[in-house]
Amino acid sequence: MTKSFLVTGGAGHIGSHTVLHLLNKGFHVVVVDKLNNASEVAINRVVELAADNGKNLVFHTVDLRDREALEKVFSSTKFDAVIHFAGLKAVGESVQKPLLYYNNNLMVPNSLEVMASHGCKKLVFSSSALCMVGPRRFLVQKSSLFLQQIHMEEPSSLLKRYVAISTNQTMNGNNLT
Numbered sequence: 001m002t003k004s005f006l007v008t009g010g011a012g013h014i015g016s017h018t019v020l021h022l023l024n025k026g027f028h029v030v031v032v033d034k035l036n037n038a039s040e041v042a043i044n045r046v047v048e049l050a051a052d053n054g055k056n057l058v059f060h061t062v063d064l065r066d067r068e069a070l071e072k073v074f075s076s077t078k079f080d081a082v083i084h085f086a087g088l089k090a091v092g093e094s095v096q097k098p099l100l101y102y103n104n105n106l107m108v109p110n111s112l113e114v115m116a117s118h119g120c121k122k123l124v125f126s127s128s129a130l131c132m133v134g135p136r137r138f139l140v141q142k143s144s145l146f147l148q149q150i151h152m153e154e155p156s157s158l159l160k161r162y163v164a165i166s167t168n169q170t171m172n173g174n175n176l177t
C-alpha cells in the first residue's frame with residue numbers, strides 16, 4: 001500500500017522541497033501549514049512540478065496549536081510518519097518577540113499526543129544544527145564558539161534545542177520510536 005506522510009510547514013522552503021521529493025517517489029502527502037511565512041502558491045507549484053503525482057497531495061491550512069483541526073487531519077488519513085518543519089525561525093524576530101516564539105514553537109507535544117492517539121509512531125523532527133552546538137561540538141569545530149555566542153542566547157535556538165530534547169524524551173517515554 002502507498003505510504004502516507006504528514007508534512008507540517010510543507011508550504012515553506014525546506015517543506016515544499018521535501019513534499020515534492022515525496023510526491024516524486026509516489027507517496028501520498030498531506031501538508032498542514034498555517035501560511036504565516038509561506039503561500040498556497042508554493043503548494044500549487046509543487047503540484048504542477050509533480051505532474052501526475054500532484055494528485056496525491058492534500059493541503060490544509062492548519063495552526064498546529066489547534067488540536068481539533070489536527071484531530072480532523074489525523075482522522076482523515078492513517079499516516080506512516082510525520083515530518084515536522086512548522087516553526088518560526090527568524091533570529092532577530094525571536095529576540096524582539098520571544099513570547100510569540102514560545103507560543104508557536106512549543107506546540108510540538110500537542111502534535112505528539114494526537115499522533116500517539118492515532119497510532120502514528122514515526123516523527124522526523126527537523127531542527128537547526130546550530131541549536132546543538134555546545135556539548136555536541138562535533139558539528140562545527142572552528143566556528144563553534146562564535147556560533148554558540150550568537151545563537152545559544154537567542155530564543156529561537158534555545159527553543160529548538162528544548163523542543164528537540166523534550167520531543168526525544170516524549171517519543172521514548174511513550175514508546176513512539
Ligand SMILES: O=c1ccn([C@@H]2O[C@H](COP(=O)(O)OP(=O)(O)O[C@H]3O[C@H](CO)[C@H](O)[C@H](O)[C@H]3O)[C@@H](O)[C@H]2O)c(=O)[nH]1
Pocket residue numbers: 008009010011012013014015032033034035036037038062063064084085086087088089104105126127128129
Ligand atoms: O507555527 C507555525 C510556524 C510556521 N509555519 C509554517 O512553517 C513553514 C516554515 O518554513 P520556512 O520557509 O519559514 O522555514 P524553513 O523551511 O527555511 O525552515 C524550516 O525547517 C528548518 C529545518 O532546519 C527548521 O526546522 C526551521 O525551524 C523550519 O522553519 C512555513 O511555511 C510557515 O508558514 C506553520 O505552519 N506554523
